[in-house]
Amino acid sequence: MKWTDLPNEGCSVARTMSVLGDRWTLLILRDTLFGIRRFDDIQKRLKITRHVLSDRLKRLESHGLLERKPYQERPTRFEYHPTQAAKDFVPVMQAMTAWAQTHLPTEKSEPYRFLDRATRSPTNPKVIDANTGAEITSKSIWVEANRD
Template sequence: MNKDRFADMSCSVARTAALIADPWALLVLRDLFLGLVRFDELRRDLDIATNVLADRLDRLRAAGLVVREPYQQRPVRHEYHLTDAGRDLYGVVLSLLAWGDRHLAVDGVPMRLVHKSCGRPCTPTVTCGHCGEELVDEAVEVLPGPGGRDAPGTAVIAQRLFGAQDRADDAGESDVHEAGTRP
Protein backbone atom coordinates (compact mmCIF):
# COMPACT_ATOMS: atom_id res chain seq x y z
CA MET A 1 0.00 0.00 0.00
CA ASN A 2 1.37 3.41 -0.99
CA LYS A 3 0.78 5.58 2.10
CA ASP A 4 2.06 8.67 0.24
CA ARG A 5 -1.05 8.49 -1.94
CA PHE A 6 -3.23 8.90 1.14
CA ALA A 7 -1.02 11.57 2.70
CA ASP A 8 -1.45 13.72 -0.42
CA MET A 9 -5.28 13.56 -0.45
CA SER A 10 -7.28 16.62 0.51
CA CYS A 11 -8.90 14.66 3.34
CA SER A 12 -8.00 14.62 7.03
CA VAL A 13 -9.19 11.01 7.37
CA ALA A 14 -6.91 9.88 4.53
CA ARG A 15 -3.94 11.83 5.87
CA THR A 16 -4.40 10.42 9.38
CA ALA A 17 -4.87 6.92 7.98
CA ALA A 18 -1.57 7.28 6.14
CA LEU A 19 0.09 7.71 9.54
CA ILE A 20 -1.72 5.29 11.83
CA ALA A 21 -4.07 3.00 9.88
CA ASP A 22 -1.92 -0.04 10.45
CA PRO A 23 -2.76 -2.47 13.25
CA TRP A 24 0.81 -2.44 14.60
CA ALA A 25 1.00 1.36 14.66
CA LEU A 26 -2.32 1.55 16.52
CA LEU A 27 -1.25 -1.09 19.01
CA VAL A 28 2.04 0.74 19.64
CA LEU A 29 0.02 3.90 20.30
CA ARG A 30 -2.31 1.96 22.61
CA ASP A 31 0.62 0.62 24.60
CA LEU A 32 2.25 4.05 24.83
CA PHE A 33 -1.04 5.43 26.18
CA LEU A 34 -1.03 2.61 28.73
CA GLY A 35 2.45 3.60 29.92
CA LEU A 36 4.67 1.06 28.13
CA VAL A 37 7.53 3.22 26.87
CA ARG A 38 10.56 0.95 26.49
CA PHE A 39 11.30 -0.95 23.29
CA ASP A 40 11.67 -4.31 25.06
CA GLU A 41 8.38 -4.01 26.95
CA LEU A 42 6.56 -2.93 23.77
CA ARG A 43 8.06 -5.88 21.87
CA ARG A 44 7.21 -8.32 24.66
CA ASP A 45 3.66 -7.02 25.13
CA LEU A 46 2.83 -7.01 21.43
CA ASP A 47 4.76 -10.19 20.59
CA ILE A 48 6.01 -8.31 17.54
CA ALA A 49 9.18 -8.83 15.50
CA THR A 50 11.96 -6.41 16.41
CA ASN A 51 12.26 -5.05 12.86
CA VAL A 52 8.50 -4.46 12.61
CA LEU A 53 8.39 -2.59 15.93
CA ALA A 54 11.45 -0.52 14.99
CA ASP A 55 9.79 0.38 11.67
CA ARG A 56 6.52 1.45 13.34
CA LEU A 57 8.32 3.51 15.97
CA ASP A 58 10.44 5.16 13.26
CA ARG A 59 7.30 6.04 11.28
CA LEU A 60 5.56 7.43 14.36
CA ARG A 61 8.69 9.47 15.13
CA ALA A 62 8.95 10.77 11.55
CA ALA A 63 5.29 11.83 11.75
CA GLY A 64 5.98 13.78 14.94
CA LEU A 65 3.78 11.56 17.12
CA VAL A 66 6.54 10.02 19.23
CA VAL A 67 9.95 11.13 20.52
CA ARG A 68 12.79 8.83 21.51
CA GLU A 69 14.78 9.60 24.66
CA PRO A 70 17.75 7.64 26.05
CA TYR A 71 17.36 6.22 29.53
CA GLN A 72 20.58 4.17 29.58
CA GLN A 73 24.01 4.80 28.04
CA ARG A 74 25.82 1.41 28.05
CA PRO A 75 24.34 -0.06 26.04
CA VAL A 76 22.22 2.80 24.75
CA ARG A 77 18.53 2.14 25.36
CA HIS A 78 15.60 4.41 24.62
CA GLU A 79 12.13 5.18 25.86
CA TYR A 80 9.41 6.38 23.52
CA HIS A 81 7.05 9.14 24.59
CA LEU A 82 4.05 10.63 22.87
CA THR A 83 4.26 14.21 21.67
CA ASP A 84 1.31 16.58 21.96
CA ALA A 85 0.25 15.46 18.46
CA GLY A 86 0.52 11.83 19.55
CA ARG A 87 -1.50 12.44 22.72
CA ASP A 88 -4.17 14.09 20.58
CA LEU A 89 -4.83 10.62 19.10
CA TYR A 90 -6.09 9.35 22.46
CA GLY A 91 -9.72 9.92 21.47
CA VAL A 92 -9.16 8.02 18.22
CA VAL A 93 -7.73 5.03 20.07
CA LEU A 94 -10.57 5.20 22.65
CA SER A 95 -13.15 5.35 19.85
CA LEU A 96 -11.68 2.20 18.30
CA LEU A 97 -11.69 0.53 21.71
CA ALA A 98 -15.35 1.48 22.30
CA TRP A 99 -16.40 0.18 18.87
CA GLY A 100 -14.48 -3.07 19.41
CA ASP A 101 -15.99 -3.51 22.88
CA ARG A 102 -19.47 -3.01 21.48
CA HIS A 103 -19.21 -5.16 18.36
CA LEU A 104 -16.34 -7.62 18.79
CA ALA A 105 -15.88 -8.43 22.50
CA VAL A 106 -17.91 -11.64 22.56
CA ASP A 107 -16.22 -12.83 25.78
CA GLY A 108 -16.53 -9.44 27.48
CA VAL A 109 -14.45 -6.29 27.28
CA PRO A 110 -10.68 -6.81 27.64
CA MET A 111 -10.19 -3.55 29.60
CA ARG A 112 -12.56 -1.43 31.64
CA LEU A 113 -12.27 2.34 31.64
CA VAL A 114 -12.92 4.39 34.78
CA HIS A 115 -13.16 8.18 34.63
CA LYS A 116 -10.77 9.47 37.30
CA SER A 117 -12.79 12.63 38.03
CA CYS A 118 -16.00 10.87 39.00
CA GLY A 119 -14.69 7.35 39.69
CA ARG A 120 -17.33 5.77 37.48
CA PRO A 121 -16.94 3.25 34.64
CA CYS A 122 -17.18 5.04 31.31
CA THR A 123 -17.73 4.39 27.64
CA PRO A 124 -15.92 6.72 25.24
CA THR A 125 -18.18 8.86 23.05
CA VAL A 126 -17.52 11.66 20.60
CA THR A 127 -19.25 14.85 21.70
CA CYS A 128 -19.71 18.40 20.45
CA GLY A 129 -17.06 20.71 21.88
CA HIS A 130 -19.70 23.43 22.37
CA CYS A 131 -22.79 21.79 23.84
CA GLY A 132 -21.51 18.35 24.90
CA GLU A 133 -24.15 16.47 22.88
CA GLU A 134 -23.03 13.15 21.43
CA LEU A 135 -22.07 13.36 17.77
CA VAL A 136 -23.78 10.74 15.63
CA ASP A 137 -24.09 10.80 11.86
CA GLU A 138 -27.71 12.01 11.92
CA ALA A 139 -26.76 15.00 14.11
CA VAL A 140 -23.87 16.38 12.04
CA GLU A 141 -23.95 18.41 8.84
CA VAL A 142 -20.74 18.38 6.81
CA LEU A 143 -19.92 21.58 4.90
CA PRO A 144 -16.92 22.40 2.71
CA GLY A 145 -13.85 23.79 4.46
CA PRO A 146 -11.12 26.11 3.24
CA GLY A 147 -8.81 23.19 2.37
CA GLY A 148 -11.42 21.17 0.50
CA ARG A 149 -11.01 20.53 -3.19
CA ASP A 150 -11.99 18.25 -6.01
CA ALA A 151 -9.00 15.89 -6.18
CA PRO A 152 -8.17 12.18 -6.20
CA GLY A 153 -9.71 10.64 -3.11
CA THR A 154 -12.28 13.44 -2.67
CA ALA A 155 -13.75 14.05 -6.13
CA VAL A 156 -17.31 12.88 -5.46
CA ILE A 157 -17.32 14.21 -1.88
CA ALA A 158 -16.16 17.64 -3.09
CA GLN A 159 -18.91 17.72 -5.72
CA ARG A 160 -21.53 16.89 -3.08
CA LEU A 161 -20.16 19.33 -0.51
CA PHE A 162 -19.75 22.20 -2.94
CA GLY A 163 -23.10 21.33 -4.52
CA ALA A 164 -24.64 21.72 -1.05
CA GLN A 165 -22.87 25.08 -0.79
CA ASP A 166 -24.29 26.14 -4.15
CA ARG A 167 -27.79 25.23 -2.92
CA ALA A 168 -27.17 27.25 0.26
CA ASP A 169 -25.94 30.18 -1.87
CA ASP A 170 -29.09 29.95 -3.98
CA ALA A 171 -31.20 30.02 -0.83
CA GLY A 172 -29.37 33.13 0.43
CA GLU A 173 -27.41 31.30 3.14
CA SER A 174 -23.93 31.94 1.77
CA ASP A 175 -22.81 33.83 4.88
CA VAL A 176 -23.26 30.75 7.08
CA HIS A 177 -19.67 29.62 6.49
CA GLU A 178 -16.68 30.22 4.28
CA ALA A 179 -16.57 27.70 1.45
CA GLY A 180 -12.85 27.82 0.72
CA THR A 181 -11.32 26.60 -2.51
CA ARG A 182 -13.85 25.73 -5.19
CA PRO A 183 -13.49 22.64 -7.34
Protein backbone atom coordinates in the same frame (compact mmCIF):
# COMPACT_ATOMS: atom_id res chain seq x y z
CA MET B 1 -2.97 5.39 -5.55
CA LYS B 2 -0.18 4.07 -3.40
CA TRP B 3 0.38 4.27 0.29
CA THR B 4 3.12 6.80 -0.28
CA ASP B 5 0.53 9.21 -1.73
CA LEU B 6 -1.70 9.18 1.34
CA PRO B 7 0.23 11.77 3.41
CA ASN B 8 -0.53 14.39 0.73
CA GLU B 9 -4.29 13.86 0.71
CA GLY B 10 -6.56 16.66 1.78
CA CYS B 11 -8.80 14.20 3.60
CA SER B 12 -7.92 13.97 7.28
CA VAL B 13 -9.03 10.36 7.48
CA ALA B 14 -6.60 9.53 4.67
CA ARG B 15 -3.74 11.35 6.41
CA THR B 16 -4.53 9.51 9.63
CA MET B 17 -4.30 6.25 7.68
CA SER B 18 -0.93 7.31 6.27
CA VAL B 19 0.37 7.15 9.85
CA LEU B 20 -1.84 4.57 11.58
CA GLY B 21 -3.15 2.57 8.61
CA ASP B 22 -1.65 -0.82 9.19
CA ARG B 23 -2.18 -3.72 11.55
CA TRP B 24 0.25 -2.72 14.30
CA THR B 25 0.95 0.99 14.55
CA LEU B 26 -2.09 1.90 16.63
CA LEU B 27 -1.44 -1.02 18.97
CA ILE B 28 2.13 0.19 19.49
CA LEU B 29 0.83 3.68 20.20
CA ARG B 30 -1.73 2.23 22.61
CA ASP B 31 1.00 0.42 24.52
CA THR B 32 3.14 3.53 24.87
CA LEU B 33 0.10 5.45 26.09
CA PHE B 34 -0.53 2.72 28.65
CA GLY B 35 3.03 3.04 29.95
CA ILE B 36 4.94 0.40 27.96
CA ARG B 37 7.84 2.30 26.47
CA ARG B 38 10.78 0.01 25.78
CA PHE B 39 11.54 -1.83 22.59
CA ASP B 40 11.71 -5.32 24.06
CA ASP B 41 8.64 -4.84 26.25
CA ILE B 42 6.52 -3.75 23.31
CA GLN B 43 7.89 -6.55 21.16
CA LYS B 44 7.14 -9.20 23.77
CA ARG B 45 3.61 -7.94 24.41
CA LEU B 46 2.57 -7.63 20.79
CA LYS B 47 4.75 -10.48 19.53
CA ILE B 48 5.42 -8.63 16.30
CA THR B 49 8.74 -8.90 14.52
CA ARG B 50 11.51 -6.64 15.77
CA HIS B 51 11.97 -5.46 12.22
CA VAL B 52 8.43 -4.15 11.89
CA LEU B 53 8.50 -2.68 15.39
CA SER B 54 11.68 -0.78 14.61
CA ASP B 55 10.14 0.57 11.43
CA ARG B 56 6.88 1.64 13.11
CA LEU B 57 8.62 3.35 16.00
CA LYS B 58 10.58 5.40 13.47
CA ARG B 59 7.41 6.29 11.63
CA LEU B 60 5.59 7.34 14.80
CA GLU B 61 8.61 9.40 15.82
CA SER B 62 8.89 11.05 12.41
CA HIS B 63 5.21 12.05 12.54
CA GLY B 64 5.63 13.55 15.98
CA LEU B 65 3.65 10.95 17.94
CA LEU B 66 6.56 9.46 19.86
CA GLU B 67 9.69 10.94 21.32
CA ARG B 68 12.82 8.86 21.80
CA LYS B 69 14.34 9.59 25.17
CA PRO B 70 17.50 8.05 26.65
CA TYR B 71 16.93 6.54 30.07
CA GLN B 72 20.50 5.36 30.67
CA GLU B 73 24.01 5.88 29.38
CA ARG B 74 26.66 3.25 28.64
CA PRO B 75 25.16 1.66 26.73
CA THR B 76 22.66 4.31 25.72
CA ARG B 77 19.14 2.97 25.84
CA PHE B 78 15.94 4.66 24.78
CA GLU B 79 12.33 4.80 25.76
CA TYR B 80 9.55 5.85 23.44
CA HIS B 81 7.35 8.45 25.04
CA PRO B 82 4.00 9.56 23.64
CA THR B 83 3.92 13.25 22.71
CA GLN B 84 0.96 15.54 23.24
CA ALA B 85 -0.22 14.63 19.72
CA ALA B 86 -0.31 10.97 20.78
CA LYS B 87 -2.04 11.79 24.06
CA ASP B 88 -4.64 13.77 22.17
CA PHE B 89 -5.49 10.56 20.35
CA VAL B 90 -6.70 8.97 23.59
CA PRO B 91 -10.28 10.28 23.24
CA VAL B 92 -10.41 8.94 19.68
CA MET B 93 -9.17 5.57 20.90
CA GLN B 94 -11.72 5.57 23.63
CA ALA B 95 -14.55 6.32 21.21
CA MET B 96 -13.21 3.52 19.02
CA THR B 97 -13.13 1.15 21.98
CA ALA B 98 -16.75 1.92 22.82
CA TRP B 99 -17.70 1.33 19.18
CA ALA B 100 -15.93 -2.05 19.07
CA GLN B 101 -17.50 -3.15 22.35
CA THR B 102 -20.90 -2.68 20.73
CA HIS B 103 -20.21 -3.78 17.18
CA LEU B 104 -17.35 -6.27 17.43
CA PRO B 105 -18.26 -8.00 20.68
CA THR B 106 -16.24 -10.77 22.30
CA GLU B 107 -16.46 -12.88 25.43
CA LYS B 108 -12.92 -12.00 26.41
CA SER B 109 -12.52 -9.15 28.82
CA GLU B 110 -10.93 -5.87 27.89
CA PRO B 111 -7.30 -5.80 29.06
CA TYR B 112 -7.50 -2.10 29.92
CA ARG B 113 -10.10 0.20 31.38
CA PHE B 114 -10.38 3.94 30.90
CA LEU B 115 -11.24 5.48 34.26
CA ASP B 116 -11.86 9.02 35.39
CA ARG B 117 -8.55 10.12 36.83
CA ALA B 118 -10.10 11.92 39.78
CA THR B 119 -12.83 9.50 40.85
CA ARG B 120 -11.42 6.22 39.44
CA SER B 121 -14.88 5.42 38.13
CA PRO B 122 -15.56 4.00 34.67
CA THR B 123 -16.14 6.47 31.86
CA ASN B 124 -18.65 6.29 29.06
CA PRO B 125 -17.38 8.14 26.00
CA LYS B 126 -19.78 10.10 23.84
CA VAL B 127 -18.98 12.42 20.96
CA ILE B 128 -20.82 15.73 21.10
CA ASP B 129 -20.81 18.92 19.08
CA ALA B 130 -18.96 21.46 21.22
CA ASN B 131 -21.00 24.25 19.58
CA THR B 132 -24.43 22.97 20.55
CA GLY B 133 -23.72 20.28 23.14
CA ALA B 134 -25.83 17.84 21.14
CA GLU B 135 -24.65 14.27 20.67
CA ILE B 136 -23.09 13.55 17.30
CA THR B 137 -24.59 10.50 15.64
CA SER B 138 -24.91 9.46 12.02
CA LYS B 139 -28.47 10.81 12.20
CA SER B 140 -27.48 14.26 13.44
CA ILE B 141 -24.74 14.74 10.86
CA TRP B 142 -24.91 15.87 7.28
CA VAL B 143 -21.86 15.25 5.16
CA GLU B 144 -21.21 17.70 2.39
CA ALA B 145 -18.55 17.81 -0.31
CA ASN B 146 -16.36 20.84 0.17
CA ARG B 147 -15.82 23.04 -2.84
CA ASP B 148 -13.34 25.74 -2.00
